[in-house]
Amino acid sequence: MKKKPFITALQLVFMTSGSALVFPYTFMPILNTPPSNQDVWIVLIMTIAYMFLLNIPLLVITNNFRGLSFNETFEMILGKFFGKLMALFYVLFFAYCFTACMLIVSMFINLYLFPDTPTWGLLVTILIAVCYAAYNGAGTIGRLSTIFVPIIIFTIVTFFLMGLGKMDWGVLRPVLADSKFIDMNIGAFLTAARYSETIIFFLFAQYIDEKVNINKTYIRAVLTFAVNFMLILLPTILVLGVDFARIAWNPYYVYTRQVEALGFLERMQAINTLAWFPLALLKLSLYNYMVSHVFSGIVGAKSHKSFVIPVSLLGFIVCLIPIMDTSSTIELLRSDRIFPFVTLPVIFGLPLIILIVYFIRKKKIKLALRRRQQKAAGQ
Amino acid sequence: MLSLSGCWSRIEPKYLGIVNSLIYDVDDEGKFIVHLEFLNAADAGSGDGGKSKGSNYTIRAMGDSPREAIANASQSVDRSIFGGHYKVRFFSEKLAKQSVNPTLDYILRAKITDETTLIGVIKGDKPEKIYEATLDLSDTVGNYIETMSRFLPDSSLKAVFPTTLDFVRDYYSDGKQPVALLVEIVENPSQTPKGEDKGGDGGKGEEKKEYKIVCEGLAAFKDGVLAGYFNGEETRAYNFIMNKVHNIHITVPSETGNTVFGITGSKCKVKTSMDGDKIKIDVKLKFNTNIAAETGEIEINDPKEIKKLEESFNEKLKKDVEGAIKKAQQEFESDIFGFGEFVHDQHPKEWRDMKKDWDEKFKEAEISVSVESRIRRYGEIKRPFRYEEEDK
Numbered sequence: 001m002k003k004k005p006f007i008t009a010l011q012l013v014f015m016t017s018g019s020a021l022v023f024p025y026t027f028m029p030i031l032n033t034p035p036s037n038q039d040v041w042i043v044l045i046m047t048i049a050y051m052f053l054l055n056i057p058l059l060v061i062t063n064n065f066r067g068l069s070f071n072e073t074f075e076m077i078l079g080k081f082f083g084k085l086m087a088l089f090y091v092l093f094f095a096y097c098f099t100a101c102m103l104i105v106s107m108f109i110n111l112y113l114f115p116d117t118p119t120w121g122l123l124v125t126i127l128i129a130v131c132y133a134a135y136n137g138a139g140t141i142g143r144l145s146t147i148f149v150p151i152i153i154f155t156i157v158t159f160f161l162m163g164l165g166k167m168d169w170g171v172l173r174p175v176l177a178d179s180k181f182i183d184m185n186i187g188a189f190l191t192a193a194r195y196s197e198t199i200i201f202f203l204f205a206q207y208i209d210e211k212v213n214i215n216k217t218y219i220r221a222v223l224t225f226a227v228n229f230m231l232i233l234l235p236t237i238l239v240l241g242v243d244f245a246r247i248a249w250n251p252y253y254v255y256t257r258q259v260e261a262l263g264f265l266e267r268m269q270a271i272n273t274l275a276w277f278p279l280a281l282l283k284l285s286l287y288n289y290m291v292s293h294v295f296s297g298i299v300g301a302k303s304h305k306s307f308v309i310p311v312s313l314l315g316f317i318v319c320l321i322p323i324m325d326t327s328s329t330i331e332l333l334r335s336d337r338i339f340p341f342v343t344l345p346v347i348f349g350l351p352l353i354i355l356i357v358y359f360i361r362k363k364k365i366k367l368a369l370r371r372r373q374q375k376a377a378g379q
Numbered sequence: 380m381l382s383l384s385g386c387w388s389r390i391e392p393k394y395l396g397i398v399n400s401l402i403y404d405v406d407d408e409g410k411f412i413v414h415l416e417f418l419n420a421a422d423a424g425s426g427d428g429g430k431s432k433g434s435n436y437t438i439r440a441m442g443d444s445p446r447e448a449i450a451n452a453s454q455s456v457d458r459s460i461f462g463g464h465y466k467v468r469f470f471s472e473k474l475a476k477q478s479v480n481p482t483l484d485y486i487l488r489a490k491i492t493d494e495t496t497l498i499g500v501i502k503g504d505k506p507e508k509i510y511e512a513t514l515d516l517s518d519t520v521g522n523y524i525e526t527m528s529r530f531l532p533d534s535s536l537k538a539v540f541p542t543t544l545d546f547v548r549d550y551y552s553d554g555k556q557p558v559a560l561l562v563e564i565v566e567n568p569s570q571t572p573k574g575e576d577k578g579g580d581g582g583k584g585e586e587k588k589e590y591k592i593v594c595e596g597l598a599a600f601k602d603g604v605l606a607g608y609f610n611g612e613e614t615r616a617y618n619f620i621m622n623k624v625h626n627i628h629i630t631v632p633s634e635t636g637n638t639v640f641g642i643t644g645s646k647c648k649v650k651t652s653m654d655g656d657k658i659k660i661d662v663k664l665k666f667n668t669n670i671a672a673e674t675g676e677i678e679i680n681d682p683k684e685i686k687k688l689e690e691s692f693n694e695k696l697k698k699d700v701e702g703a704i705k706k707a708q709q710e711f712e713s714d715i716f717g718f719g720e721f722v723h724d725q726h727p728k729e730w731r732d733m734k735k736d737w738d739e740k741f742k743e744a745e746i747s748v749s750v751e752s753r754i755r756r757y758g759e760i761k762r763p764f765r766y767e768e769e770d771k
Contacts, residue, residue, distance in 0.1 A: 111490060112490060115490055170720070170724075173724045174723065174724045174725075174727045177727030177728070178727060178731075239544075240544065240548065241548040241551055241552065243548075243551035243552070244544075244547050244548055244551050254494065257493050257494065257495065258494065258495055258544060260495075
């Protein structure tokens, strides 16, 4: 059953943390979740705890079904029909993430970089690169992550260091005085609920050497994300102030616009853009691949490749529907009213149901797994 | 990305009208007026190192909103107006007294206008006169103010140079009101126009007026509306409270002359307390000073004299700071010092109830100022120069 391990643990860490970093780098939703004040950095720390908690079901499943594909795992636990049905839910979710991300990326480019370029022009350019990466599959995406994610981490650290002189640490005061404990928990929960990258873990774990400890890799990925998120969040609020940062579409980009050094290093936001764009493409490639891969499993196709372009076209068409390509729709899609509640069932609710079914049918499933392994060994 | 940059949004630099500074103004009928100062990139890059006079030009345009006024300006410019290199944006006194909020909304919303630009108010009713002023070594008003903002704070604290971001941050703060750079255009009768041919009468004709730009004081705002001005000394006191102190000098009169103190370091601490509904604010200022000059006959080697000098320094600064705070409390009714932020920090529970009417509370707050100073050095000579001479 063991497949060729063509993704390393480091690539998986970069893929998940890089994909997760796109949203804070782009619009930092944590600033608008409760308590929405100077304690937001504490909310981020609390978020990590919630992330671990919410991801337990998916991690347990990932650990117990190493080597099996996404569809195989679901069908093994839930049976063929319900397994396919469950996989279909995930396909819809990945398609939603793919489209929402594409809308957010095109809006950001339109607002901050190329106001005159039509959305279709932006989307075509984005999708050519996305299709290429997704078509080539998990290995290419994994290798791309090892190039793009270190670059973005480097820019995050550099921007943090270069902005130190402008940071007003007094912004963080008073600490824990204006926030209610319940609000902070709600904020942390909603932020954690946005973290859907554990599914990437679940899906790509089949390509990793079985000797690799999934839990350790997961912890590394979460910490990479959290530390970098903190390095994005802190300078943004310390330089812009919490209230102004909250009303900006892309607060981190606005922060990087303020960074200058040595009297001649100015307009550094160009570096932000250069690092952000490939990362956004990486996220889009991941989601495109996941839609295509899981859908090909549902319909029993040999390869995901034939679905890459149709998925891209579908996203392209949805993004061009006039009502979708408006700031208010995008704001709604990314807001706490929609996004966490779309993500939560997929990262916690459904995996929990699957896990319960797994524990109920554990003996049968174990037996089936053993047979599979024996069959694979016989081959 | 690279291919797109060469597409729809591409404008060749030679077609850009690069705005270096601009003034937002308003007329009596409420129409917005903008004065744009363009940088002539071709001139600036010429062999004269860009220092030639006349390498900038200005235009005026009107509209129902600041954005429309700028769009209307395009009708008289043969280039695409580019605001990515603003050095300073000014508000006229008239507009600032009405409200800068609509203009700021446009500034923050627009893609091209960023927050690093300096923000100021031009005193008087003819703000456009700034473009007629002598610019010394600079070629544009924007560059002149920007260069000044880099070097003036090192020698004088009588001005502030906030960026648009500083202004916006303070605007959004519940416990602090924003301030802006204050610019005044004054006549400069001592200077004659450079290179100006006065005609065949050998310069006896009517002399053209020269103006100069004076950056002294600050413009205090309250909820986006100009509340008043601080003069240079009051602004210096403001900077002391803001902990924005560089190596500056202060002259304190003594019985026999003047003593010039060089301030090498300072620290301002603010403590707040509650006495029922009354708010008490203690402002403690500590200075490290040097004697930079002594024009009188004080024996500065004598510890008693040093003590006296310290006391007179403390007294002078206490008076200055108290005066500035009183003006903000009583005239502006605007907490430009950010004492509200200290109350928020030190009494967060009480702050929740008072933050909405903090301006009222600030007006009635009991504020005490104490100044401590220490003279650490008195330069390379031990006695006043004059004293030494008489001793001979």
